[in-house]
Amino acid sequence: xxxxxxxxxxxxxxxxxxxxxxxxxxxxxxxxxxxxxxxxxxxxxxxxxxxxxxxxxxxxxxxxxxxxxxxxxxxxxxxxxxxxxxxxxxxxxxxxxxxxxxxxxxxxxxxxxxxxxxxxxxxxxxxxxxxxxxxxxxxxxxxxxxxxxxxxxxxxxxxxxxxxxxxxxxxxxxxxxxxxxxxxxxxxxxxxxxxxxxxxxxxxxxxxxxxxxxxxxxxxxxxxxxxxxxxxxxxxxxxxxxxxxxxxxxxxxxxxxxxx
Amino acid sequence: xxxxxxxxxxxxxxxxxxxxxxxxxxxxxxxxxxxxxxxxxxxxxxxxxxxxxxxxxxxxxxxxxxxxxxxxxxxxxxxxxxxxxxxxxxxxxxxxxxxxxxxxxxxxxxxxxxxxxxxxxxxxxxxxxxxxxxxxxxxxxxxxxxxxxxxxxxxxxxxxxxxxxxxxxxxxxxxxxxxxxxxxxxxxxxxxxxxxxxxxxxxxxxxxxxxxxxxxxxxxxxxxxxxxxxxxxxxxxxxxxxxxxxxxxxxxxxxxxxxxxxxxxxxxxxxxxxxxxxxxxxxxxxxxxxxxxxxxxxxxxxxxxxxxxxxxxxxxxxxxxxxxxxxxxxxxxxxxxxxxxxxxxxxxxxxxxxxxxxxxxxxxxxxxxxxxxxxxxxxxxxxxxxxxxxxxxxxxxxxxxxxxxxxxxxxxxxxxxxxxxxxxxxxxxxxxxxxxxxxxxxxxxxxxxxxxxxxxxxxxxxxxxxxxxxxxxxxxxxxxxxxxxxxxxxxxxxxxxxxxxxxxxxxxxxxxxxxxxxxxxxxxxxxxxxxxxxxxxxxxxxxxxxxxxxxxxxxxxxxxxxxxxxxxxxxxxxxxxxxxxxxxxxxxxxxxxxxxxxxxxxxxxxxxxxxxxxxxxxxxxxxxxxxxxxxxxxxxxxxxxxxxxxxxxxxxxxxxxxxxxxxxxxxxxxxxxxxxxxxxxxxxxxxxxxxxxxxxxxxxxxxxxxxxxxxxxxxxxxxxxxxxxx
Numbered sequence: 009x010x011x012x013x014x015x016x017x018x019x020x021x022x023x024x025x026x027x028x029x030x031x032x033x034x035x036x037x038x039x040x041x042x043x044x045x046x047x048x049x050x051x052x053x054x055x056x057x058x059x060x061x062x063x064x065x066x067x068x069x070x071x072x073x074x075x076x077x078x079x080x081x082x083x084x085x086x087x088x089x090x091x092x093x094x095x096x097x098x099x100x101x102x103x104x105x106x107x108x109x110x111x112x113x114x115x116x117x118x119x120x121x122x123x124x125x126x127x128x129x130x131x132x133x134x135x136x137x138x139x140x141x142x143x144x145x146x147x148x149x150x151x152x153x154x155x156x157x158x159x160x161x162x163x164x165x166x167x168x169x170x171x172x173x174x175x176x177x178x179x180x181x182x183x184x185x186x187x188x189x190x191x192x193x194x195x196x197x198x199x200x201x202x203x204x205x206x207x208x209x210x211x212x213x214x215x216x217x218x219x220x221x222x223x224x225x226x227x228x229x230x231x232x233x234x235x236x237x238x239x240x241x242x243x244x245x246x247x248x249x250x251x252x253x254x255x256x257x258x259x260x261x262x263x264x265x266x267x268x
Numbered sequence: 269x270x271x272x273x274x275x276x277x278x279x280x281x282x283x284x285x286x287x288x289x290x291x292x293x294x295x296x297x298x299x300x301x302x303x304x305x306x307x308x309x310x311x312x313x314x315x316x317x318x319x320x321x322x323x324x325x326x327x328x329x330x331x332x333x334x335x336x337x338x339x340x341x342x343x344x345x346x347x348x349x350x351x352x353x354x355x356x357x358x359x360x361x362x363x364x365x366x367x368x369x370x371x372x373x374x375x376x377x378x379x380x381x382x383x384x385x386x387x388x389x390x391x392x393x394x395x396x397x398x399x400x401x402x403x404x405x406x407x408x409x410x411x412x413x414x415x416x417x418x419x420x421x422x423x424x425x426x427x428x429x430x431x432x433x434x435x436x437x438x439x440x441x442x443x444x445x446x447x448x449x450x451x452x453x454x455x456x457x458x459x460x461x462x463x464x465x466x467x468x469x470x471x472x473x474x475x476x477x478x479x480x481x482x483x484x485x486x487x488x489x490x491x492x493x494x495x496x497x498x499x500x501x502x503x504x505x506x507x508x509x510x511x512x513x514x515x516x517x518x519x520x521x522x523x524x525x526x527x528x529x530x531x532x533x534x535x536x537x538x539x540x541x542x543x544x545x546x547x548x549x550x551x552x553x554x555x556x557x558x559x560x561x562x563x564x565x566x567x568x569x570x571x572x573x574x575x576x577x578x579x580x581x582x583x584x585x586x587x588x589x590x591x592x593x594x595x596x597x598x599x600x601x602x603x604x605x606x607x608x609x610x611x612x613x614x615x616x617x618x619x620x621x622x623x624x625x626x627x628x629x630x631x632x633x634x635x636x637x638x639x640x641x642x643x644x645x646x647x648x649x650x651x652x653x654x655x656x657x658x659x660x661x662x663x664x665x666x667x668x669x670x671x672x673x674x675x676x677x678x679x680x681x682x683x684x685x686x687x688x689x690x691x692x693x694x695x696x697x698x699x700x701x702x703x704x705x706x707x708x709x710x711x712x713x714x715x716x717x718x719x720x721x722x723x724x725x726x727x728x729x730x731x732x733x734x735x736x737x738x739x740x741x742x743x744x745x746x747x748x749x750x751x752x753x754x755x756x757x758x759x760x761x762x763x764x765x766x767x768x769x770x771x772x773x774x775x776x777x778x779x780x781x782x783x784x785x786x787x788x789x790x791x792x793x794x795x796x797x798x799x800x801x802x803x804x805x806x807x808x809x810x811x812x813x814x815x816x817x818x819x820x821x822x823x824x825x826x827x828x829x830x831x832x833x834x835x836x837x838x839x840x841x842x843x844x845x846x847x848x849x850x851x852x853x854x855x856x857x858x859x860x861x862x863x864x865x866x867x868x869x870x871x872x873x874x875x876x877x878x879x880x881x882x883x884x885x886x887x888x889x890x891x892x893x894x895x896x897x898x899x900x901x902x903x904x905x906x907x908x909x910x911x912x913x914x915x916x917x918x919x920x921x922x923x924x925x926x927x928x929x930x931x932x933x934x935x936x937x938x939x940x941x942x943x944x945x946x947x948x949x950x951x952x953x954x955x956x957x958x959x960x961x962x963x964x965x966x967x968x969x970x971x972x973x974x975x976x977x978x979x980x981x982x983x984x985x986x987x988x989x990x991x992x993x994x
Contacts, residue, residue, distance in 0.1 A: 033318065059322060063311045066344050067318045105346050115522050138881060141940055145947050146502055146993035181942040 038068040039077040040206035046085050047210045053247040055092070061085050069109070076117030077206055080125075083109035084208075087125055090132055099136060103129055120159025121208045124168040127151035131172050145180070148172075163201050164211045166194035171218055174225075188222045191215055213242040217249055229257050292332040297363030299327045299343055302657075303715060307345060307367055314357075315340040333357060343367065368657070383415050383473050383833075401877055402891040402953055403934035408465050412490060414877055416801070416831035416847040417475025419870040420895035420930060422964055423980055428868045429475050430803060431827030431853025432487030432781075436760065440482070440491045442574055443647045444605040444622030445667065464529060466504075466515060467558060467576075469495045475831065476803055477754025477785040480705040480721030480738050481649065481661065486760040486781045486807070494574045497525030497562040508951075508989020509537050513556075528559040542985035549594060550583035568611035577602040586632060589968045590914050591684040595632035601625065616651040618663075634688040637675035644668045657711040661721075664704035671764045672696045677771070681815035682909070682916040689912070691817075695768050701727040701761060707738075715744035727761045730778045734759035745788075752801065754785040762811035762819075772811065772819030780808045787831075796836030804828050812858035815901075815919075825855030825866060844878040857901075857922035865923040871896040888937045897927030900965065906972035917972045927964065932982070933957040952988035959984035 033041075042065045049057035065082035072078050086106035093099040106129050114122045130148035134141045152172070155165045170190035176182025194215045203209050220235030236249045236257070243249075295314070299307045306327025313320025314331065316339050321329040341353040341363060348367035355363065401411050409425035412418060419428045426434030439446040465471075472491040474482075482489045498517030506513045511533030519525045536551035558576035565571070580599045586592070605622035624643040631637075649663025676690035683689070707721030718741045726733040738756030745751055759778040766772040787801030810823030829851035838844045851873075853866035872895065879889040902925045905918040936953035956962075963977040 038318075059309070063313075063320065063322055064318070066311050067313045067320055067342075070313075070342060070344070071315065071318070101346050145940065145942075146504075149947065149993075150502060179941055180947075181944075 035068070035072045035075045035078060036206055038064070038072070039075070039081055042068065042078070042081040042085070043206060043208065043210065046081065046088060050088050051213070051243045051246050053251075055089075058085060058088055058092075062089060074116060076113045076119070076122075079109045079113035079116065080119060080122050080208070083107075083113060083122070083125060083129075087129055087132075090129070100133075103133055118154070118158055119208070120155045120162040120165045121168075123151045123155035123158065124162075124165045127155065128168050128172060131175065135175060141180075161197055163194045163197035163215065164208060166190050166197060167211045167215045167218065170194055170215070170222075174218060174222065184222050184225045188219070191219045191222060195219060213239040213246060216242065217246070217253065220253065224253075224257065233257055292334050293358035295331045295333055295341070295357060295359055295363065297329055297341075297365060299323050299329065299345075299365045299367060301348070301367050302711070304366075307348065310343050310345040310348070310365075310367065312341065312343050312365075315342050315352075341365075383475075384471065402889050402936040403893070403932065403955060408468065408471060408492065409490075411465070412471070412473045414845070414847055414875045414891070415473060415475070416799075416833045416849050417488070418847075418873070419849060419851060419868055420873045420875070420893055422898075423962075423982060427488060427490065428870075429488035430805060430829060430831075430849075431825075431851045431866050431868055432805075433868060435763065436485065436487035436781075438482070438485040438489050440489065441603060442492070442494055442572070442605045442607045442622075443618070443620040444603060444624065444645055445484075445643060446603060447601070447624045447626045447641055447643050464513075464531070464556065464558070467494055467527070467529060467560075469493050476783045476805070477740055477756060478738075479719055479740065480707045480723040480736065480756075481663070483665070483703040483705065483723050483725050483736070484701065484760050486758050486779055487805075494560055494572070495527055495562075496570060496572070497523070497564040498527060503994040504991060505994065506531075506989060506991040509541060509987050510535055510989075523563055523565050525562045525564070526560065527562075529556065530558075531556045538985065538987065542983055545979045545981050545983060547585040548583060549585070550581055550596070552580065552582045554578065554580040566610075568616075569609070571606075571608045573604070573606040575602070575604040587967060588684055589917070589970050589972060590682060590688065591633040591686070593633055593686070596630065598629045600627045614653045617648070618650075619646075619648040621646050633684045633686045634676065634678035634690045635684065637673060637677070637693065639671065639673040641672075642670045659709045660706070661709075662704075662706040664702070666700065666702045668698060668700045669764060670698040673765060673768075677817050679816070680916075681817075683912050683914040685914070688914075691770055693768070693770065695765065697764070699727060699729040699764060701725060701729075717742050725759060725761075725778070727778065729761055729764060729767050730776060732777055734778050734780070748791050750789045752785070752787040752789060752799075754783070756783055757781075758783060762821075766811045766813070766819045771817060773821045776811050776819075776821045777809045779810050782806045791836070797833070799831075799833045801831045802829070803831070807855060810855060812856060814858040818858075820856075820858040820861075823856035823858065824863060825853070827851060827853040827866070829853075838878065840880065842878045842880045844876065846874070846876045849873040859901075859919070860922050862922065864921070865899040867899060867923060869923070870898050886937070886939050888935070890936075891934045893930065893932045895930040897929050897963075899923035899926050901925070903968055903972045903975070908971075915971045917968070927966075928962075928977075930962050930964075931958075931960050932962065933960075947993040949991045949993075950988075951991070952986065955985045955987065956980075956982045957984065 042061055045057065045061035045064065049061055062082065062085035065078060065085050068078045069075070069082055083106045086102050086109060090099050090102040090106060093102065107126065110122050110126045110129065113119070114126065127148045130144040130151065134144050134148070152169060159165045170187045173182040173187035173190055174184070198212045198215055201209070201212070216235045216239035220232040220239065223235060224232035233254065236253050239246055239249050297312070299310045299312065301307050306325065308323055308325050308327065310323040311320060312323060312329040312331065314333055314335055317333060317335050319331050319333045319335070321331050323329045335357050337356060339355055339357050341355055343351040343365050345367060351365055351367055353363060353365060401414055403410070407425055409427060412427060413420065417430050419431070427437045428434050429437050470493040473488070475488050478489050498519055501519060502517045504515045511531060513529065513531030515527070515529040517525070517527050532555045534551060534553040536553070539548065539551055556576065556578045558574070560572060560574040563571045578601045580597065582597045584595050586595045603622060603624045605620055607618070607620035609618045610616070622645045626641045627639065629638045645665055645667040647663070647665040649661055651659055651661040653659045673693055673695040676692050678684045679689040679691050703723060703725040705721060705723035707719060709717060709719045711717045720739045722738070723736045724733060736757045736759055740754035743751040758781045761778050762776050766776060767774050782805065784804045785801055787799060789797065789799040791797045805827040807823070807825035809821065810825060811819055811821050812823045813819050829849060832848040833845070835845035851869060851871060853869040854863055855866045856862070857864040874894040875891065877889065877891045879887060881887045901922045902920040903917040904920040906915040907918065909916050934953060934955045935957055936951065938949055938951040941948050941950070962980040962982070964980050965978045966975050967978055968975055
């Protein structure tokens with residue numbers, strides 16, 4: 009009788025357990041959803057949506073603590089939030105969390121984008137406090153090197169390198185010239201970029217935007233406009249391009265830092 | 269069959285799925301912090317479904333869920349410790365959650381007498397400030413000397429804290445006691461770094477009022493933590509006027525990592541470029557080798573072994589009344605410390621095992637000593653937090669100190685020549701000390717924290733047990749003001765050599781001090797900070813060495829003063845900090861037995877440091893130091909001793925006279941530049957800009973009729989170098 013009861017229990021568990029499991033989305037679905045939400049929030053300039061995407065990523069890593077992609081997207085969402093902050097006292101805290109999430113992700117499964125984002129996180133720290141350049145500059149270069157080693161043909165690695173160069177003085181290996189070279193390489197690579205979901209697949213429109221900003225920095229307004237319009241063709245709701253960059257070209261106002 | 273249905277419907281976990289089609293029910297609540305303020309932006313969600321909400325400005329949340337049955341509500345926020353609540357849904361009544369700030373949960377940010385240096389929140393000095401303070405040669409002790417409570421007694425890296433002797437401040441490295449932090453001592457202090465700051469992850473300095481965790485220290489402690497696993501590979505090469513160095517950090521796989529450094533230093537080139545105030549047949553020189561292996565097997569679990577070996581050689585000409593000749597020193601030191609830390613939910617154990625050695629050979633006239641000291645130590649502690657606001661820590665250490673000293677010491681202070689009468693020394697003994705402590709920390713209402721502790725120590729040298737109760741508190745007064753209070757009893761075992769019958773007293777008890785500290789801090793290190801502390805120290809049973817080296821027990825003393833620390837942005841984009849210490853210290857003079865000024869009674873000590881970034885990659889810094897001249901005992905006459913063929917000085921009242929005041933200005937500049945894939949930091953400094961002839965002691969003519977100032981080693985001097993990150 010006891011054996012029969014045990015069998016009944018096991019049968020019941022087998023039948024019902026899958027029902028139970030469906031209550032929590034699987035890690036792959038979560039990762040893909042989070043990436044979509046981050047991209048959509050960023051393109052639309054929707055802070056609340058970006059915060060919600062980050063919140064979902066935080067929840068996801070709570071139940072899947074060993075999933076590299078979920079940590080990666082948590083770090084990515086935090087990086088996006090931090091990049092939108094200017095003179096905000098919360099930025100160091102957000103960057104701390106971004107760094108921790110990306111390092112955790114890289115420790116589990118090193119993706120080129122993860123190391124490229126880490127380099128950009130250090131870049132943001134240096135941008136906020138140039139005195140940190142001595143200690144974080146080498147770490148940023150090191151992460152960038154790892155990213156290039158892991159993904160020499162990865163367009164997002166070249167995109168982030170280009171953005172970093174855009175904000176780095178020439179004396180430190182940056183400048184418009186170099187930024188343009190890196191972004192051109194990124195755009196080339198985006199033409200054949202089709203990674204499997206839920207791997208990172210963002211950045212095509214963004215590369216156009218930053219290529220345009222390099223042109224604009226050189227005073228090449230028509231070429232900049234062309235790139236901005238190409239970005240809008242890819243992401244019609246890109247509010248930064250539609251609301252700031254293109255109108256800025258018309259008014260001659262070139263001061264529209266948004267991201268790095 | 270009936271049992272099957274009972275099983276099916278009785279199982280709590282699958283039940284949620286069976287009811288998945290029921291209409292969603294709201295789960296509401298409010299998140300507040302320990303001070304009962306609403307927390308905005310907290311991520312509140314059900315672990316079972318990931319359904320959640322972000323709290324609004326009023327701290328409230330509302331989650332629509334179909335989940336039924338037992339559930340875990342998780343609350344996360346970057347500034348607070350994660351909180352979980354077990355509940356059953358649907359739940360009509362709201363859930364109230366109180367979060368604890370991470371800075372409160374993780375570490376002591378501000379305590380009476382305590383300062384941290386590093387990159388963590390609340391640090392008084394950042395890592396960069398430690399290495400770039402002009403005039404410190406990137407020395408940890410040099411940077412700590414710019415904090416309040418440390419008197420500018422000399423130009424060395426011994427820490428004279430709140431009127432105490434430098435031996436009253438203990439240095440810990442990964443919880444292991446370092447035998448003697450001072451590496452190379454001359455009359456004007458020492459000149460080489462104690463520990464390379466680039467090896468360190470965190471520095472905690474306490475000028476008094478420290479907790480029961482730290483034993484066998486009368487005045488202050490310096491707690492150094494070495495670096496953890498390197499997150500990325502890095503190689504650094506450096507060269508400057510004082511030597512060359514190289515360091516490597518290497519992550520090995522997912523959890524392992526290693527550091528290694530090597531440096532060779534030689535002060536000769538500095539003397540060649542700048543000249544020297546004295547003659548060095550063998551200029552100070554040596555090497556440092558260090559390495560560590562770190563296994564970070566979990567975020568809260570780490571095993572680390574750190575080892576360092578250092579050497580120093582020196583020969584310098586000395587010119588005293590009874591002896592003109594060479595002082596020679598050859599010193600080798602090493603430390604190996606293996607440590608482990610872990611976290612099991614609310615229990616945090618920590619263990620370290622270490623072995624330190626110091627072999628030293630010094631000679632100068634009648635002084636000729638060779639010593640070998642080995643210190644073996646085991647330290648362990650367990651911290652347990654049974655509730656969010658309460659932490660109990662208990663632990664202890666056992667150490668064994670073996671000393672083998674052989675040679676001779678001059679029998680009198682008046683004759684130090686090679687032919688002078690001397691005391692033979694032959695000490696070969698070992699002693700041990702066992703200490704235990706327990707400490708409780710309670711947070712009250714999110715604004716106040718009280719720590720009470722007690723420690724007990726017993727040493728085979730003193731054959732006596734000491735009991736040290738200690739209490740400290742920090743109380744938020746509203747805004748950014750914090751009141752700091754500390755009281756405690758502290759004991760320290762005298763130097764083992766003091767128990768040698770030919771020199772001292774085998775029956776010496778442990779030395780004792782009572783400390784009372786009260787202060788207030790306004791602002792925060794990240795913005796602008798002002799801290800003022802007043803203190804009162806009483807000493808008993810001091811073991812004091814007289815001029816001729818003999819040891820007297822039963823000394824008394826007192827030290828009272830005020831410390832001020834200010835840090836923040838100044839005018840014209842300059843970031844600055846200033847430390848001021850006022851002290852009135854007295855203690856028994858071992859030669860006369862009367863209570864006199866302490867030799868370390870430097871009434872005013874002031875250090876001002878300013879830094880300003882210039883063009884891209886450039887920055888300049890300046891540091892100014894001032895100190896009242898330290899007390900000394902003057903010679904008021906002399907009689908000739910025909911037997912010894914020397915003049916014997918007659919001393920005046922002890923420590924009545926003072927050396928001239930000390931002033932020094934140092935300037936430094938650095939430039940960071942990217943060279944291909946390398947980052948280069950070029951740096952240079954001009955020390956003692958006005959070439960001030962600071963006097964750090966006097967020497968006398970052979971008949972003591974004439975007094976000559978002994979000038980500081982620091983002439984106006986240039987120093988430059990480059991550091992490359994590959």
